[in-house]
Amino acid sequence: MNTRLTRRPLRAIAAILVAGSMVLSATAQSTGIQGTAALPALGGLEIMKRVDQNMTISTIAYIGTMEIDLGKRVLLKEMRVVAQGEGRSFVEFTNPEDRGVRYLKVDKDLWMYFPAEQETIKISGHLLKEGLMGSDVSYEDALESGAIADKYDIRVLGSETLDGRLCYVLDLSAKVREVNYERQKLWVDAERFVTLKTELYAKSGRLLKESRALEVKAFGSRWFITKLRMEDKLKKGGGTLFTMRELQFGVSLPADMFSLQRLSR
Amino acid sequence: MGTLFKIAWRNVWRHGKRTALTIITMAFGLGLYIGMDSMLKGMDRSGLDNIINLSDSSLRVSTKAYEEERQSYPLDYGLPDPSALEAFIARDTLVEATSVRTRFVGQLSNGVDSIPVLAVAVEPERDARVLMLADFTEGSWFGNGGERQVVLGFRLAADLGLAVGDWVTLAARTRYEAQNADDFQVVGLINSSEPSINASGVFVDMADAETFLELDGLRTEIIVKMERRVNLTDAMKDSDGLAVAIEAAYPALDAQSFGDVGRQFLELAKAKSKSIGMIIFIMMLIAGVGIANTILMSVYSRIREIGVLRAFGFKPKDISRLFLIEGGIIGCVGSLAGVLFGIGLDAYFIFVGFPVESMMGEIDMGLPIWGNLYGEWNPDQMVVAAVVGVLVALFSSRSPARKASRLEVTNALRFV
Numbered sequence: 090m091n092t093r094l095t096r097r098p099l100r101a102i103a104a105i106l107v108a109g110s111m112v113l114s115a116t117a118q119s120t121g122i123q124g125t126a127a128l129p130a131l132g133g134l135e136i137m138k139r140v141d142q143n144m145t146i147s148t149i150a151y152i153g154t155m156e157i158d159l160g161k162r163v164l165l166k167e168m169r170v171v172a173q174g175e176g177r178s179f180v181e182f183t184n185p186e187d188r189g190v191r192y193l194k195v196d197k198d199l200w201m202y203f204p205a206e207q208e209t210i211k212i213s214g215h216l217l218k219e220g221l222m223g224s225d226v227s228y229e230d231a232l233e234s235g236a237i238a239d240k241y242d243i244r245v246l247g248s249e250t251l252d253g254r255l256c257y258v259l260d261l262s263a264k265v266r267e268v269n270y271e272r273q274k275l276w277v278d279a280e281r282f283v284t285l286k287t288e289l290y291a292k293s294g295r296l297l298k299e300s301r302a303l304e305v306k307a308f309g310s311r312w313f314i315t316k317l318r319m320e321d322k323l324k325k326g327g328g329t330l331f332t333m334r335e336l337q338f339g340v341s342l343p344a345d346m347f348s349l350q351r352l353s354r
Numbered sequence: 355m356g357t358l359f360k361i362a363w364r365n366v367w368r369h370g371k372r373t374a375l376t377i378i379t380m381a382f383g384l385g386l387y388i389g390m391d392s393m394l395k396g397m398d399r400s401g402l403d404n405i406i407n408l409s410d411s412s413l414r415v416s417t418k419a420y421e422e423e424r425q426s427y428p429l430d431y432g433l434p435d436p437s438a439l440e441a442f443i444a445r446d447t448l449v450e451a452t453s454v455r456t457r458f459v460g461q462l463s464n465g466v467d468s469i470p471v472l473a474v475a476v477e478p479e480r481d482a483r484v485l486m487l488a489d490f491t492e493g494s495w496f497g498n499g500g501e502r503q504v505v506l507g508f509r510l511a512a513d514l515g516l517a518v519g520d521w522v523t524l525a526a527r528t529r530y531e532a533q534n535a536d537d538f539q540v541v542g543l544i545n546s547s548e549p550s551i552n553a554s555g556v557f558v559d560m561a562d563a564e565t566f567l568e569l570d571g572l573r574t575e576i577i578v579k580m581e582r583r584v585n586l587t588d589a590m591k592d593s594d595g596l597a598v599a600i601e602a603a604y605p606a607l608d609a610q611s612f613g614d615v616g617r618q619f620l621e622l623a624k625a626k627s628k629s630i631g632m633i634i635f636i637m638m639l640i641a642g643v644g645i646a647n648t649i650l651m652s653v654y655s656r657i658r659e660i661g662v663l664r665a666f667g668f669k670p671k672d673i674s675r676l677f678l679i680e681g682g683i684i685g686c687v688g689s690l691a692g693v694l695f696g697i698g699l700d701a702y703f704i705f706v707g708f709p710v711e712s713m714m715g716e717i718d719m720g721l722p723i724w725g726n727l728y729g730e731w732n733p734d735q736m737v738v739a740a741v742v743g744v745l746v747a748l749f750s751s752r753s754p755a756r757k758a759s760r761l762e763v764t765n766a767l768r769f770v
Contacts, residue, residue: 213426266530291535292528323463323523323535
């Protein structure tokens with residue numbers, strides 16, 4: 090089966106900032122994993138394929154906001170984002186503190202432009218570990234790419250109800266060494282095929298990050314997450330809330346939209 | 355000349371308070387210069403000691419590709435056959451020990467806060483034969499426990515509220531880019547004379563790193579300890595020679611000698627010494643003005659006396675010499691006092707030291723040392739300071755001396 094599932098859940102979260110894709114919502118009490126008797130019998134690959142279909146975009150534009158809860162204070166960031174496919178995105182911050190700061194992501198490369206210094210730097214090395222604009226999503230999360238089915242064995246663990254939504258619970262375990270997270274656990278809405286909850290695990294089995302979709306909206310036949318919370322489990326409390334508004338799909342973009350020239354213009 | 359000197363000597367001390375003030379100003383300036391020079395020398399020596407004993411060793415070998423991306427500590431460029439390379443290095447008779455290290459980027463979390471860190475995987479026993487980190491470790495430089503252990507810089511530990519015995523979570527990417535995180539027990543805290551290690555040092559046992567980072571034997575660098583030389587130039591020359599030999603035998607490798615690193619360090623130190631040059635210039639300017647003022651006051655208060663001397667047959671040149679000698683006496687005494695004061699300061703800094711740690715507290719002044727900063731004797735600079743002191747005195751008294759020599763005898767005698 091040659092299924093190219095390129096929408097990895099975490100990258101989808103990062104994409105709200107640096108790309109333009111999705112994961113899905115729901116806050117609620119889970120009911121514990123049960124069998125999938127109440128659900129259509131779908132294999133893991135098929136479920137992920139449907140999630141992928143739901144999230145795949147040609148181009149997208151939106152206004153995003155980030156509320157970064159640092160415990161003692163909350164940072165508010167606002168940005169305009171345009172993205173093409175999964176690999177290219179352009180972000181410009183519009184909140185007063187960061188006005189004019191821009192990010193350009195092209196495949197696995199990420200650049201940042203600082204208007205005050207009129208300087209462009211490539212984010213690399215240990216800088217990739219830092220949270221994107223202080224959020225709980227690291228730059229390297231934003232750069233993750235590759236076909237999920239090529240890297241993970243996908244297993245359906247059962248079903249579970251999250252916030253009243255019946256979900257498939259998937260377990261993704263790495264089958265190659267070159268993966269960002271050794272194991273991922275996904276809660277996929279059985280009706281809308283969006284990922285409502287994601288848990289990301291280290292090689293040691295420790296939970297590193299968790300994301301919860303808080304709002305899912307329909308855009309034509311497509312279900313899309315418009316609000317999502319991300320938590321770094323190595324830190325206590327806090328978390329980052331991403332919100333998207335004024336979404337437009339299939340927008341036409343200038344040819345040099347994703348160029349370094351435009352980044353520093 | 356003998357008569358002129360006697361008159362000048364007597365005149366200098368006729369206005370004792372004025373002369374004393376001038377001499378004190380001069381002595382303070384020169385003494386401070388000598389003391390500061392001693393501290394800078396000591397700082398240079400401590401910085402170089404830190405390089406060789408705590409951070410870089412006599413020689414550090416890695417691949418050229420690794421050096422190009424060194425800032426990001428990549429796990430992509432391991433040394434090819436480190437054992438063979440170590441054997442090659444050990445052939446140099448001046449080499450006393452070698453060890454291997456692997457640096458990596460990680461994130462340290464106490465469960466509440468999480469901060470990015472640059473960590474080093476070491477073979478504890480072998481590493482301690484090359485560098486002296488173990489000697490500065492409170493607690494232990496890795497013990498025999500089965501648990502994963504970490505040694506941290508004490509300031510980093512303080513930032514995260516950690517003490518020996520506490521547990522901390524270290525997260526990092528493996529060699530194959532997978533995220534990993536695990537708990538490590540803090541077994542030691544480093545409080546060394548190298549501030550950067552105190553502020554950000556994270557050391558883990560290579561045996562733990564092997565599984566934690568899936569290293570599969572990857573070692574990013576070899577560190578080398580060479581025979582200690584008293585003379586800095588010899589130590590640099592030894593390491594330069596070995597670096598050249600390694601790079602000739604292994605063209606893909608980059609050997610950073612103590613000579614390379616030390617010279618860069620000293621270049622930076624030179625820039626710092628410019629500031630001390632500015633201080634001495636200002637102090638000497640003040641002293642010079644003081645001397646000129648003292649001599650000028652002396653000229654004005656003794657105009658009739660100058661007239662009498664001229665009437666007795668003193669030539670204008672003799673009058674000029676008289677006042678120059680007075681300036682010279684002040685300069686010599688001031689310089690001598692300055693050197694004595696400087697020696698006193700030096701002795702204090704050398705035997706007691708300057709407590710950077712307690713003086714600076716948490717403030718990072720960017721100094722290359724931590725703990726007690728000790729000075730160093732520098733007799734050359736004392737001689738320079740003394741000579742400059744005398745020259746400044748002579749130069750400052752030149753103008754008043756000339757003025758005195760040009761006075762008309764009749765005008766001088768009638769001067770009220």
